[in-house]
Amino acid sequence: MDVRDLAPALVAVADLLRAANKEINGDASEVRVHVNGTFKAGSFGIDLIASQQLLSHIKDIFSGNTATAISNASAIMGLVGLTGGGLIGLLRKLKGHPPVRIEQKADSETVWVNEVESIEVSPHVVRLYWNKVVRTSLEKLMSPLERDGICNFGVVTNDKVVLDVHDDEVGSFSAVGLNADAEMVSDILSSRKLLLIESLAFKDGNKWRVHDGNYAFHVSIEDEEFLGKIDSGKRFGKGDMLIVDLRQVQTVLGAKLLNESIIVKVWEHRRPLQASLL
Secondary structure (H helix, E strand, O other): OOHHHHHHHHHHHHHHHHHHHHHHHHHHOOOEOOOOEEEEOOEEEEEOOOHHHHHHHOOOEOOOOHHHHHHHHHHHHHHHOOOOOHHHHHHHHHOOOOOOEEEEOOOOEEEEOOOOOEEEEOHHHHHHHHOHHHHHHHHHHHHHHHOOOOOEEEEEEOOEEEEEEEHHHHHHHOOOOOOOOEEEEEEEEEEEEEEEEEEOOOOOOOOEEEEOOOOEEEEEEOOHHHHHHHHOOOOOOOOOEEEEEEEEEEEEEOOEEEEEEEEEEEEEEEOOOOOOOO
16 A cells, blocks of 8 residues: 555544544643554454553553543443444444434444434534544545445454445545534434424425414425325415424524524324314
8 A cells, every 4th residue: 555545544544533532521631642554455444452452552542541542442442433433333324324313322323324224323423524524534545445346344353354435435434524513412303293384385305384383484394104194285374284294404504503494204294273283
């Protein structure tokens, strides 16, 4: 492997772990990375030695005592996914596509790959997903897979392969389109929510105005079956009721708090002035 191709990937290892450490631990701890590389024909990889040998062989040195340093280093590498799972595992599942939605729970978050497939991850992994420096560094780390003759990226610990990424997966690690200034703060899916239609828009991309009994807001519609009914001429009007699954996303962009509401599924359409709404 040409050293000119390899060098940026090695630098990316350091940048990736530093950025991940800063995202999770802030500025209180610092990481310096020295890597032992093993490079074979058609592949490139990193040896991650057993934790008790980590400081002497990998020398991922975090601030604090030795035990804390090893613990922090192992945790960060786990969240990034260099030992399997983590951010790398999430991106491999998403295959270059953004999540359909992310549901927050007490100790984990559910990332929906599509409407039927999801993956449970740590909230820290979601933070890394949205971190532009982390994502860009990971993209650079995997970039040698775009070169002819490089088929695999691997991570080995104690002579055991813990991560094996193939060249046909390199697109999964692209950071293109990730908004560096945006931060998702909540993503909530409410099931079977009753909405009152206040105004309608039938052009593609236009939003409907609805009321949930407390507030009026605009919604976009993703339910293809429901959109098909609209296209086929089914009548909808002001005052009609919809029972829906509603996704509500809050994002911070600069000094602005942005809210987006999406109707994921329409379960029922009811005419106005019905005696029973439930």
